[in-house]
Structure formats: structure tokens, C-alpha cells
Amino acid sequence: xxxxxxxxxxxxxxxxxxxxxxxxxxxxxxxxxxxxAFIERITMFQTFSLLICFGLLTTAFLQxxxxxxxxxxxxxxxxxxxxxxxxxxxGHEGSLLLxxxxxxxxxxxxxxxxxxxxxxxxxxxxxxxxxxISFGFLLFILYTSNPFERLLPSPIxxxxxxxxxQDPALVIHPPTLYAGYVGLAVPFxxxxxxxxxxxxHQWAMHARTxxxxxxxxxxxxxxxxxxxAYYELGWGGWWFWDxxxxxxxxxxxxxxxxxxxxxxxxxxxxxNGFSTLLAxxxxxxxxxxxxLVRSGVLISVHSFASDPQRGLFILGLLAFFSGSxxxxxxxxxxxxxxxxxxPLSRESLLLLNNVFLCASAGLVLIGTVYPLILEMLDxxxxxxxxxxxxxxxxFPFIPLxxxxxxxxFSNWSNDSKNLINKVSPIILIALMLGFAFTFIYxxxxxxxxxxxxxxxxxxLTGISPLIxxxxxxxxxxxxxxxxxxxxxxxxxxxxxxxxxxxxxxxxDSMNIEQTSTVGDYEFKLTEIGKRxxxxxxxxxxxxxxxxxxxxxxxxxxxxxxxxxSSMPMTEAGIEANLFRDLFIAVxxxxxxxxxxxxxxxxxxxxxxxxxxxxxxLGGLIRVFLGKKQTERHQ
Amino acid sequence: MIRRxxxxxxxxxxxxxxxxxxxxxxxxxxxxxxxxxxxxFNLKNLITEEEHSSHExxxxxxxxxVWATWCVGCExxxxxxVDLSQDKRIDLPIIxxxxxDDDRLAKLWLKQLGDPYSIVLKDPKGKAAIDFxxxxxxxxxxxxxxxxxxxxxxxxxxxxxxxRDILPLIGELN
Numbered sequence: 001x002x003x004x005x006x007x008x009x010x011x012x013x014x015x016x017x018x019x020x021x022x023x024x025x026x027x028x029x030x031x032x033x034x035x036x037a038f039i040e041r042i043t044m045f046q047t048f049s050l051l052i053c054f055g056l057l058t059t060a061f062l063q064x065x066x067x068x069x070x071x072x073x074x075x076x077x078x079x080x081x082x083x084x085x086x087x088x089x090x091g092h093e094g095s096l097l098l099x100x101x102x103x104x105x106x107x108x109x110x111x112x113x114x115x116x117x118x119x120x121x122x123x124x125x126x127x128x129x130x131x132x133i134s135f136g137f138l139l140f141i142l143y144t145s146n147p148f149e150r151l152l153p154s155p156i157x158x159x160x161x162x163x164x165x166q167d168p169a170l171v172i173h174p175p176t177l178y179a180g181y182v183g184l185a186v187p188f189x190x191x192x193x194x195x196x197x198x199x200x201h202q203w204a205m206h207a208r209t210x211x212x213x214x215x216x217x218x219x220x221x222x223x224x225x226x227x228x229a230y231y232e233l234g235w236g237g238w239w240f241w242d243x244x245x246x247x248x249x250x251x252x253x254x255x256x257x258x259x260x261x262x263x264x265x266x267x268x269x270x271x272n273g274f275s276t277l278l279a280x281x282x283x284x285x286x287x288x289x290x291x292l293v294r295s296g297v298l299i300s301v302h303s304f305a306s307d308p309q310r311g312l313f314i315l316g317l318l319a320f321f322s323g324s325x326x327x328x329x330x331x332x333x334x335x336x337x338x339x340x341x342x343p344l345s346r347e348s349l350l351l352l353n354n355v356f357l358c359a360s361a362g363l364v365l366i367g368t369v370y371p372l373i374l375e376m377l378d379x380x381x382x383x384x385x386x387x388x389x390x391x392x393x394x395f396p397f398i399p400l401x402x403x404x405x406x407x408x409f410s411n412w413s414n415d416s417k418n419l420i421n422k423v424s425p426i427i428l429i430a431l432m433l434g435f436a437f438t439f440i441y442x443x444x445x446x447x448x449x450x451x452x453x454x455x456x457x458x459x460l461t462g463i464s465p466l467i468x469x470x471x472x473x474x475x476x477x478x479x480x481x482x483x484x485x486x487x488x489x490x491x492x493x494x495x496x497x498x499x500x501x502x503x504x505x506x507x508d509s510m511n512i513e514q515t516s517t518v519g520d521y522e523f524k525l526t527e528i529g530k531r532x533x534x535x536x537x538x539x540x541x542x543x544x545x546x547x548x549x550x551x552x553x554x555x556x557x558x559x560x561x562x563x564x565s566s567m568p569m570t571e572a573g574i575e576a577n578l579f580r581d582l583f584i585a586v587x588x589x590x591x592x593x594x595x596x597x598x599x600x601x602x603x604x605x606x607x608x609x610x611x612x613x614x615x616x617l618g619g620l621i622r623v624f625l626g627k628k629q630t631e632r633h634q
Numbered sequence: 635m636i637r638r639x640x641x642x643x644x645x646x647x648x649x650x651x652x653x654x655x656x657x658x659x660x661x662x663x664x665x666x667x668x669x670x671x672x673x674x675f676n677l678k679n680l681i682t683e684e685e686h687s688s689h690e691x692x693x694x695x696x697x698x699x700v701w702a703t704w705c706v707g708c709e710x711x712x713x714x715x716v717d718l719s720q721d722k723r724i725d726l727p728i729i730x731x732x733x734x735d736d737d738r739l740a741k742l743w744l745k746q747l748g749d750p751y752s753i754v755l756k757d758p759k760g761k762a763a764i765d766f767x768x769x770x771x772x773x774x775x776x777x778x779x780x781x782x783x784x785x786x787x788x789x790x791x792x793x794x795x796x797x798r799d800i801l802p803l804i805g806e807l808n
Contacts, residue, residue: 277641284645291652311656319649326642333638369648372655507704509739587704591746596703596739 003068003148006056010142013049013104016042017135020107024128032120039127043111046134047104054101057147058088067154070094070147076158078535078563079166086171087161092294092310093147095174099290100137102175102182106210107134110186116206125193126186133185136317144310163536163562163569169228177221177248181286183214184251187258188283191276192325195332201272204265207279209626211262212481215255216619222248223612231572236505236583236600238608241389246368247289253361254282257354263478264347267412271351273333278354280329284322285361291318292368342415349407356400363392394447401454401493404486405461426464430457441603444501451497455490462486481625484618492611498604506599509590519601521582522546526554528595536560538571541586541595545575557584581605671781672698673765677755680732680740686755692781695807696727697774697800699751699791700763702735703743705771711790712747718796719750726804730754733763733771776800778807 022028023038057070061084066072074091075084089098107130110116116123141147164170187207194203225245230238239245258278265275291314341348367388409422434453438444462483508516510525517523527542538558545552555573562569573584580603587596667673674688699715701708719728730751732740737756744754757763766775776785784803787795 273638281641288652312653315649315652315656318652322645323642323649326645330638330642369651373651507736507739509736509742588709588743590703590739590742592742594742596736598704 002056002060002063002065003150006053006060006148007146009049009053009056010138010146010148013046013053013100014135014138014142016046016049017131017138020046020131021128021135024124024131032124035124036117036120039124039131040111043104043108043127043131046131047101047108050097050101050104054088054097057094057097058085060148061085061088064158065154066156066158067150067152068147069149069151072151072155072158074159074161076160076535079161080534082168082171083161083166086165089174090161090165093141093145093149095178096137096141096145096294097147098175099178099182100134100141102178103130103134103137103185106179106183106186107131110189110210113206119198119202119206121197122190122193122203122206125197126189129189129192130185133189133321136320140310140313140317144313160535160563163560164232166562167228167232169224169232173221173224173228176217176224180214180216180218180221180255181248181251181289183210183217184255184279184283184286186210186214187262187279188325191279192328195276195328199332199334201265201269201275204262204272204275208259208262208266209623211255211259211279212619212622212626215252215259216616216623218248218252218255219612219616219619222252223609223616227609230605231574233570236572236585236598236602238499238605241367241386243368244289244293246364246389247285247292250361250364250368251282251285251289253357253364254278254285257357257361258282260350261354264350268347270339270347273329274351274354276329276333278358280322280325284318284325285365287314287318287322291315342413344410344415344419346407346410346412349403349410353400353403353407356396356403359396360393360400363396364389367392398450398454401458401489404489405457408461408464408482408486423461426460427457430460441498441502448497448501451493451501455494455497458490458493459487460490462490478622481618481622484621485615488611488614488616488618490611491607491614495604495607495609495611499602499608502603503605504601507587507596508599509594509596511593511595516597516599518582518599520547521552521601523582523584523597523599525595525597533560536562536569539586539589541573541584541597543573543584543597545582555582555584557586559586576606578606579604667767667775667783668786670783672775672777672783673762675755675757675762675765677731677757677762680730680737680754680756686753688781691729691753691755692777692779694727694779695804696729696752696777698729698731698766698777699775700731700733700766700768700771700773702733702771703739704735707790708772709747711772711792712750714792714796715750716748717793719752724801724804727752731763731766732756733768734758734760776803776807 020039020042023035023042026035028038029035060068060071061075062081064071064075064077070091070093074094075087079087087094089095107127110130111123111127113123116126187210190203190207190210194200222245225248226238229240229245230236233240258275261271261275261278264271291311294310294314341351405426406419406423409419430453433456434449437452437456438449462485465479465483504519506516506518510516510523512525512528515522515524522545524544524546525541526544529540529542531538531540538560540556540558542554542556544554553575555575557573558571560569560571570585575582580601583598583600583602585598587598590596672688672692676685676687678685701712715728718724718726728751730753732754735756735758737758740754740756744751755762760768766773772790774787774791775783777783784807785800787799
């Protein structure tokens with residue numbers, strides 16, 4: 001009964017999404033007040049229907065209802081409670097349902113945006129566009145990926161959840177990332193509706209808070225994914241340049257650019273076309289990401305489902321939404337106000353940085369789809385690996401990081417006077433600290449020095465407003481979020497640079513009681529044993545870590561074999577503090593009581609995740625303050 | 635106008651590529667080396683430390699198997715490889731390419747799990763494997779008597795795949 005009910009509500013959501021669109025284009029009434037009242041109600045109804053759908057699917061999982069195909073393929077009775085819930089979005093169908101649910105929640109929240117009520121045309125059109133997007137994806141779900149499809153006769157036991165996904169971080173990683181992806185639909189719809197209606201830069205003010213909020217989710221989602229990959233995939237890497245990771249990174253670059261471009265558009269009324277284009281591309285790249293993950297055209301550790309029909313459908317949605325937005329853009333976008341830009345004014349520097357960010361996204365995009373293009377031109381199949389990305393990303397990022405710091409000191413509208421005088425002391429301090437740093441850690445390469453310098457430079461310039469204003473921060477909406485954002489970025493860059501330059505990886509075979517040395521640390525294998533988990537059997541090792549004869553900690557890396565899959569999973573043993581991570585993964589039993597072990601020393605690794613946490617904090621403060629400020633303006 | 639249409643053109647181009655890629659059914663990466671001779675190399679023998687060139691190891695129809703002790707898939711296929719090497723009906727030398735591995739661990743592995751290889755060459759830095767286009771162990775190549783690659787399998791080999799894809803080819807080549 002539950003799946004049929006789910007079906008009904010899914011269709012109800014589909015219908016209300018369509019009505020939301022049709023109402024928005026004025027099919028039922030020409031009067032704005034009527035349309036607004038109608039859309040508000042229909043939006044609420046859509047969100048409500050999808051919440052029920054999602055609740056029903058969750059119930060099916062909790063009841064182990066294997067007569068539902070999706071439940072049977074993604075769960076079984078032995079799965080722990082929390083993972084039964086996580087399994088709801090563990091597969092293709094459920095994650096798409098989550099996608100539209102989140103979209104409807106964003107839509108609902110936008111319909112409650114009080115500031116937007118002052119621009120009824122913008123409001124109606126953007127909600128109408130969001131309705132159309134929702135309609136497209138609901139159609140996709142019903143047509144190709146129905147989570148409520150029955151499986152008859154139903155099996156006694158389900159296939160179980162992919163063991164890789166049985167992890168706390170993975171419970172929240174997809175929803176967070178989706179919230180970010182889908183959130184970009186809001187600035188997209190505002191930009192397009194502005195082109196269709198008022199066609200001025202007013203939308204920028206409304207889009208800013210929403211952009212920052214989706215950026216917060218994107219940042220969180222990406223950081224969580226990287227954190228998960230680090231301790232779950234088993235070999236101690238934290239970023240693999242996997243096509244699916246790239247798919248989340250590209251919108252992040254553009255969302256970051258959009259966030260900054262909107263500041264200029266709101267404040268000065270310029271760059272409106274650029275902001276519009278960024279809003280369109282950022283969401284298009286989210287859709288592209290969905291396409292890459294869901295169509296299976298790229299070989300990836302993430303490709304769960306691949307079905308050309310599904311791929312074709314998503315491609316159709318991408319073509320329709322992005323294509324029509326770009327057509328509208330090319331027809332309607334007015335010429336930018338001709339205004340002389342001073343090369344060292346804040347707007348010029350922000351523009352420059354945004355160009356660097358777009359270039360980063362472009363380079364990642366090229367690396368990601370290059371294999372597809374080569375293949376199509378019949379030049380053979382290749383895979384583009386981390387060396388390409390690690391190399392090319394430096395070209396936009398080195399100047400970007402430098403110019404971020406300069407931008408902080410610049411003034412609006414005018415060439416900032418004494419800019420060199422203002423930045424040179426900080427450059428000197430950052431350089432000196434950088435040298436001191438490479439002195440302590442040991443000289444590695446010029447690139448390491450540059451990385452450390454740029455990281456410190458970004459952090460110091462991020463802190464500088466505090467010093468400039470003699471430790472009193474005025475309550476301006478932007479300054480604290482900016483500071484936190486930049487400091488967080490600098491901290492992350494520092495972590496990336498130091499870990500990549502000074503990390504040590506060592507593979508060894510170890511017998512019981514044998515010690516292996518990595519850097520300053522000794523690892524002693526004291527025990528090898530077996531233990532039973534709820535739905536897996538684990539082989540664990542007990543490793544005693546010491547430094548200069550001083551006991552530090554004992555860790556228990558594991559190798560798990562889940563009941564449902566013969567592929568062993570690695571659970572690394574990690575001993576971490578702020579300054580370094582020690583990472584141990586158990587390899588194979590190579591006989592004679594000997595085990596292969598994968599040992600790593602990773603200095604400052606944690607900063608790669610602490611940085612984003614600070615950035616997220618900055619973003620959240622901006623969302624909070626921004627909301628209060630726009631409400632005061634009313 | 636042209637400038638404003640540029641994003642649309644780029645987008646359409648990208649869309650075309652993506653559309654095309656959907657209909658590329660073979661998601662398996664075929665090796666561009668198929669139909670070509672094996673890449674030239676000079677590698678040391680794992681056991682004897684003697685150096686061998688690529689010319690020295692060819693001469694009959696054989697398998698080249700890329701493996702490592704750290705690779706789970708290699709462990710899965712190892713038993714089959716040992717069976718294959720002992721199968722009197724099929725005369726097929728297996729050349730091992732020990733990839734990015736530790737000598738000590740590799741030798742231990744062969745001692746423990748059995749040695750199916752006629753010769754094991756080591757490629758500790760993975761340089762030869764790059765020429766072979768290896769992107770993950772295990773990978774297995776079928777080579778004819780003149781060193782031309784005829785087939786490549788990615789992932790663990792088993793009897794089913796062997797009998798379906800490799801055995802018929804051996805018949806043709808001999």
C-alpha cells in the first residue's frame with residue numbers, strides 16, 4: 001500500500017510543479033496578487049507532497065519492504081537503523097527524489113523571502129521557473145527512475161547497501177552536496193526571471209544571500225566528501241580528481257565567483273551581464289554534474305547507476321534549461337553600462353579574481369570531458385589523471401591567491417592610492433614567515449615556499465581589517481564573512497601545501513612485535529585479530545605508535561568483509577592532532593605471520609578541513625546578517 | 635551580439651560531445667595498443683635481478699599479467715592463474731609484471747600463494763606500466779609470438795572470462 005501511496009503523491013507533486021509554472025506565466029490570472037497567492041499555496045503543497053513521498057520511502061526501508069525494487073536493491077534486514085535511513089538516498093532513484101525534495105524546499109523558502117515581495121514580477125517569474133525545473137526532474141523520476149516500483153515476487157532478503165556508503169559522513173554528504181547543487185537553482189531562476197521581466201540589476205540584491213547559502217552547502221558537501229574519501233577509501237588521499245569530485249568542484253568555483261560578482265553588481269550596478277552569466281553557468285554545471293554522475297559516461301568510483309536512457313533524459317533537461325537560459329541571455333541582456341574601470345579599484349580586482357575562478361572551472365571541465373572528446377574524435381581512449389589537474393590548477397590559483405590579498409586593500413570606484421605601501425609590509429611579513437616555515441619543516445621546493453607564502457598572505461590580509469580598524473570591526477555585513485572566508489581559504493591552502501610537500505608514505509611488511517619507522521614515529525604491530533561487526537567480519541590490527549620512545553596512541557585499522565559483498569573494505573587507523581595525521585591501513589596477509597601495512601605521516605592535514613569549516617562559518621554569518629539587513633531596508 | 639552568443643555556442647558544442655558519449659556503448663577502455671607490438675622496455679627479473687629487454691621475453695603466444703601485492707583484485711585472480719599455469723592442456727606462459735611493489739613482499743607472495751609465472755619482471759616505479767597504458771592492477775594482455783598485443787583484460791581474470799575471450803584467440807594465433 002505504501003508504495004502506491006508514494007506514487008500518488010509523486011504524481012501530485014508533478015501536477016503542482018506544472019501548475020506552479022503555468023500559474024507563474026499568467027495562465028490562470030493576470031493579476032499579480034492572485035498569481036502570488038496561488039503560487040505560494042501550490043509551492044507549499046508541492047513541498048508537502050514530496051515530504052510525504054520521502055517519508056513513505058523511508059518507511060518502506062525501515063519496514064524492510066523488499067517488494068519495492070529500490071528497497072530490495074539498496075537495503076537488507078541486517079543493515080543498522082541509521083544506514084537504512086541513509087540507504088534511502090544511497091541509490092539512483094532515492095537520490096533523485098532527495099534532489100527534487102531539496103529543490104522544493106528551496107522554492108518554498110524563496111516564496112517566503114520577505115524582501116523579494118517588493119518585486120512581484122521577479123518573484124513570480126523565478127518561482128515559476130523553479131516550478132518548471134521541478135516538473136522536469138519529477139517527470140524524469142516518474143519516467144525512468146521511480147523509487148516506488150514494485151518487485152514481484154518479492155525476495156526474502158535485499159541486496160544490501162554498498163559497503164562504501166555505510167559510513168556516518170556518507171549519511172550527510174549527499175544531502176549537503178545536493179542542497180548546494182540545487183540551491184544554485186535559486187540565483188539561476190532569479191537571473192533568468194530578471195532577464196524576462198525588469199531586466200535590471202535589482203535581482204543581484206535578492207540573489208546574494210541565496211547564493212551564499214548554497215555556497216555554504218556546497219563547501220560543506222565537498223569537504224565532507226573529501227573527509228570521507230580520506231578515511232574510507234583506504235589509501236590516505238583526500239582528493240582524487242575523480243570526475244564526480246570535479247563535478248562538485250566546478251559549480252563551487254563558479255558559485256564563489258558569483259558570490260563576489262553579485263557584490264559588485266548590487267553595489268555599483270555594473271557587471272550585471274557577467275553575474276547573470278555566472279548564475280546561469282553555475283547551475284548548468286550542477287546539472288552537468290548530475291548528468292556525469294547519473295549517466296555513467298565517465299568511469300569513476302562514484303558511478304553507481306548507468307543507463308543511457310536516464311543519461312539522455314538528464315541531458316535533455318540540461319539542454320533545455322541551460323540552453324533556453326543562454327538563448328534568453330543572448331537576446332535580452334542589455335549592454336553593460338559603459339563605465340571606466342580603474343585597474344586597481346576593488347571592482348577590477350574582483351573581476352580579475354572571478355576570471356581566475358572561471359578559468360579554474362574551465363580547466364577542470366576540460367580535464368573531465370577531454371577523454372570523452374578524444375574518444376569521440378576517435379583518437380583513442382585515455383583517462384586524465386591527477387597529475388594534469390595538480391599541475392594546471394596552479395596557473396589560475398597562484399595569481400588568484402595573490403590578487404585576493406590585494407583586493408582586500410583596494411577601494412571601490414577608484415584606483416586605490418598607496419596600494420603598494422599598504423600591501424608591502426604584509427607581503428614582507430608573509431615572506432619572512434614563509435621562509436621561517438620552510439626552515440622549520442626543511443626546504444622542499446620553490447613551489448612549496450610559494451604555496452606557504454600565498455597561504456600566509458591570504459590569512460594575514462584576511463585578518464588585516466581588524467588591525468586597520470584598530471581592533472574594532474564595524475558591523476558592516478560583509479567584513480566579518482569576508483575575513484572568515486579568506487582566513488579559512490588560507491588555512492586550507494596551507495594544509496594542502498604542507499601535506500603534499502612534507503607528507504611521507506611508506507609501505508612495509510610487518511610481523512607481530514615488529515616496528516616500522518616513518519619520519520619521527522615508530523609503529524609497532526602488537527596484535528592481529530578478528531572481530532564481528534553488525535553486518536561484516538573484520539580483520540583488525542593493533543598498532544602502537546610512539547615517538548622518540550614515548551608512547552603516543554594505539555590504533556586499530558581494519559579490513560572488513562561485508563556480508564553482501566566479497567570486496568574487502570579498508571577502515572584506516574588514524575591518530576590525529578592539529579599538526580599531523582598518522583594514517584595506517586592494513587594490507588594483505590602475505591603469510592608467515594607477516595602483513596603488508598600502509599603507513600603515512602601527513603603534517604597539517606587537518607587544516608584542509610578546518611579551513612572550509614571557517615569558510616562555512618563566514619558564509620553562515622553572511623546569510624544571517626544579510627537577512628537582517630534586507631529586512632531592515634523594508 | 636556575437637559576444638553574447640558565445641556562451642551558447644560553447645554550451646552547444648559541449649552538449650554535442652556529451653550526447654555522443656552516451657552512445658559510446660563500450661565503456662571499457664580498450665587499449666590503443668591492441669594490434670600493436672608491446673612497448674619496448676628493459677626490466678629486472680624479480681628473482682634473479684637480471685635485466686631483460688622486451689625482445690627477450692617474446693617468442694610464443696603468452697599472457698602478460700600486471701600485478702602487485704597491494705592489489706586486492708590480484709589476490710582474487712591469483713588462484714586461477716596458478717591453475718592455468720598448471721593446466722597441461724593449455725600451453726600458455728604467463729609473464730608477470732610486478733607493478734610498483736616491494737620486492738620482499740612480492741617474493742613472499744609468490745612463495746605463499748604459488749608462482750604461476752614463467753618469469754616475473756619488476757617495474758617498481760611503474761614506468762613500463764605507463765607505456766602499457768595500465769591504469770589499475772590487475773590487467774592482463776594476450777601477446778602473440780611476434781609480440782603483438784591482441785587482447786587486454788582489465789580487472790581480475792577468471793576461468794569464465796578466459797574461456798570466453800582469451801581461449802578462442804589463442805586457437806587462432808597458434
